[in-house]
Amino acid sequence: MxxxxxxxxxxxxxxxxxxxxxxxxxxxxxxxxxxxxxxxxxxxxxxxxxxxxxxxxxxxxxxxxxxxxxxxxxxxxxxxxxxxxxxxxxxxxxxxxxxxxxxxxxxxxxxxxxxxxxxxxxxxxxxxxxxxxxxxxxxxxxxxxxxxxxxxxxxxxxxxxxxxxxxxxxxxxxxxxxxxxxxxxxxxxxxxxxxxVDLTLFHPGGREEARQSLGLAAGRFTLASVGHLIERKGHELVIGALAELPEVDLLIAGAGPEEGALRRLAATLGVQARVRFLGAVPQARLREVYVGCDALVLASSREGWANVLLEAMACGTPVAASNVWGTPEVVATHDAGELMPARTATGVAEAVRRLRAAPRDRAATRRYAEQFSxxxxxxxxxxxxxxxxxxxxxxxxxxx
CATH class of the missing domain: 3.40.50.2000 (Glycogen Phosphorylase B;)
Structure with a gap:
């Protein structure tokens, strides 16, 4: 054909x-x-x-x-x-x-x-x-x-x-x-x-090495927000949630026109020391981000089928995601992660608290992702x- x-x-x-x-x-x-x-x-x-x-x-x-x-x-x-x-x-x-x-x-x-x-x-x-x-x-x-x-x-x-x-x-x-x-x-x-999802490229191996490479502090719960820095992706909600999550750090992987506004927001909220902008990260290097962080957050207002969710899960990392469009079809079990009760900074914070209160077995999260070859x-x-x-x-x- x-x-x-x-x-x-x-x-x-x-x-x-x-x-x-x-x-x-x-x-x-x-x-x-x-x-x-x-x-x-x-x-x-x-x-x-x-x-x-x-x-x-x-x-x-x-x-x-x-x-x-x-x-x-x-x-x-x-x-x-x-x-x-x-x-x-x-x-x-x-x-x-x-x-x-x-x-x-x-x-x-x-x-x-x-x-x-x-x-x-x-x-x-x-x-x-x-x-x-x-x-x-x-x-x-x-x-x-x-x-x-x-x-x-x-x-x-x-x-x-x-x-x-x-x-x-x-x-x-x-x-x-x-x-x-x-x-x-x-x-x-x-x-x-x-x-x-590419289950060979995205896998859970080398978590400690990934955390060291990213310079993540031991014992600090770290979130990752991955995607273009545009309004629709909701990175500002994740930054806003840090004000309610004092012991949580954030990595933002992506580039785009909203970077300046996001940096200003972090400074205004007094959380800039806990937010690190990684810039555009090649897909092959994203695995290090997924493996090293404790949870991926996706706060988008619109998604079809968000690939970043499955990529993170394939690396054993649970997700906190907005309850929009196709996302509930991806985050469909406890092992996958949590859906936000509302698409707000407080909703992000609540989903993260639930993940921390009931830690996911990273091996079980990986097994969930394996059904999506x-x-x-x-x-x-x-x-x-x-x-x-x-x-x-x-x-x-x-x-x-």
């Missing part, structure tokens, strides 16, 4: 953590030996490179082509227009994707199916291209593309059209499927395939793609 994977959420040499969850799922799918894929991962056009231009400077520095983990990736440029970007992006993205797909076809890289990730604008653009090329398309919904963007009328209209025209959709949790169906999608065309998700994709292709008149793939 030959796929063309399409998403603006995909890592590159310049932004190695950007959309890594898309790459990880695809790597496991290709590792099955039943699928080949090329990746088209467009980036917004921008004329200037350099850190002073922030994310757009990184987009400008992204190579046009690269190979990652045995996969060929192209990064064609598309226009993201100021002020009207939300409305125009599906169309500029579709034009770029169609040109790139046709180029690949001319060079002998034809494909059976478009595997698109993130509903808006990516999935909407992918449906336009699929119709132009007479190819089937499957769209994966991942979070804010369904639980946030449809609040806007025009994107909601295009998302629903794409859902109706796509051959099938995948959601990473049941809560997103419910929301997609509530928008008007056909439930029979939506399949839940949750993300997995990628195998079931990979098989689910293979079965779905085969059904789509068989329905399109390729019966030889039904039993492939």
């Amino acid at each position: 030959k796929l063309l994977t399409f998403s603006t959420l995909y890592p590159s040499a310049v932004m190695p953590s950007h959309g890594i969850f898309v790459e990880t799922r695809l790597r496991h799918l290709v590792a099955s030996g039943q699928v080949q894929s090329r990746v088209v991962a467009p980036v917004p056009w921008f004329p200037f490179k350099g850190d002073r231009f922030g994310e757009y400077g990184k987009f400008a520095a992204t190579p046009a082509r690269e190979h990652r983990h045995g996969l060929e990736i192209t990064h064609p440029r598309f226009l993201r227009l100021p002020k009207v970007g939300m409305s125009s992006a599906p169309y500029t993205l579709a034009w770029t994707f169609l040109r790139e797909a046709r180029r690949l076809q001319r060079e002998g890289g034809d494909f059976d199916l478009i595997d698109a990730h993130y509903f808006y604008p990516d999935g909407v653009a992918a449906v336009m291209v699929a119709r132009a090329l007479n190819k089937p398309v499957v769209i994966t919904a991942r979070g804010t593309d369904i639980n946030l963007i449809p609040q806007y009328d025009f994107p909601r209209k295009l998302i629903l059209q794409a859902a109706q025209r796509a051959n099938a959709q995948i959601t990473v949790c049941a809560a997103l499927k419910d929301e997609l169906v509530a928008l008007g999608a056909d439930a029979s065309k939506v399949q839940v395939l949750r993300n997995g 990628w195998d079931a998700t990979t098989q689910g994709q293979l079965d779905l793609f085969h059904r789509v292709l068989a329905a399109r008149g390729k019966p030889e793939l039904r039993h492939a």
Whole structure:
């Protein structure tokens, strides 16, 4: 089976953590030996490179082509227009994707199916291209593309059209499927395939070494808050909780526009000596953070299926998480951790107190995570793609 994977959420040499969850799922799918894929991962056009231009400077520095983990990736440029970007992006993205797909076809890289990730604008653009090329398309919904963007009328209209025209959709949790169906999608065309976790990369070994490497004080209970430093991730609530948790320290792993505000908040609350900003941490080094800390805190306002939760659990570390969207599907047992009673600083503090009052067996937390390997998700994709292709008149793939 030959796929063309399409998403603006995909890592590159310049932004190695950007959309890594898309790459990880695809790597496991290709590792099955039943699928080949090329990746088209467009980036917004921008004329200037350099850190002073922030994310757009990184987009400008992204190579046009690269190979990652045995996969060929192209990064064609598309226009993201100021002020009207939300409305125009599906169309500029579709034009770029169609040109790139046709180029690949001319060079002998034809494909059976478009595997698109993130509903808006990516999935909407992918449906336009699929119709132009007479190819089937499957769209994966991942979070804010369904639980946030449809609040806007025009994107909601295009998302629903794409859902109706796509051959099938995948959601990473049941809560997103419910929301997609509530928008008007056909439930029979939506399949839940949750993300997995790399149980080899994320494991509990070397806890004392990790704590020493991180410089964690003996006997101090340490939390970790991992994710982009943006409002939606709720790092400010975790900092706020420290005012109610005087014997607790905090590591924050991530970079983003809210860093200055978060540092000021810590100073205002008088907890800055107990908060350490680690900056952006590569996924391979995140294991050290998960293993070394006593609990991971995720205070997000919106999540599809938060990978950091399973990564921490695979390292034997329980979690305290906000009770939103797909998170209760991840934090589903006592061994996994605690759901916050409220998404507030006090709610964070209460969940942490519960973890401290009833310490989790780290081996049991690891065993819980072990049920979330990628195998079931990979098989689910293979079965779905085969059904789509068989329905399109390729019966030889039904039993492939």
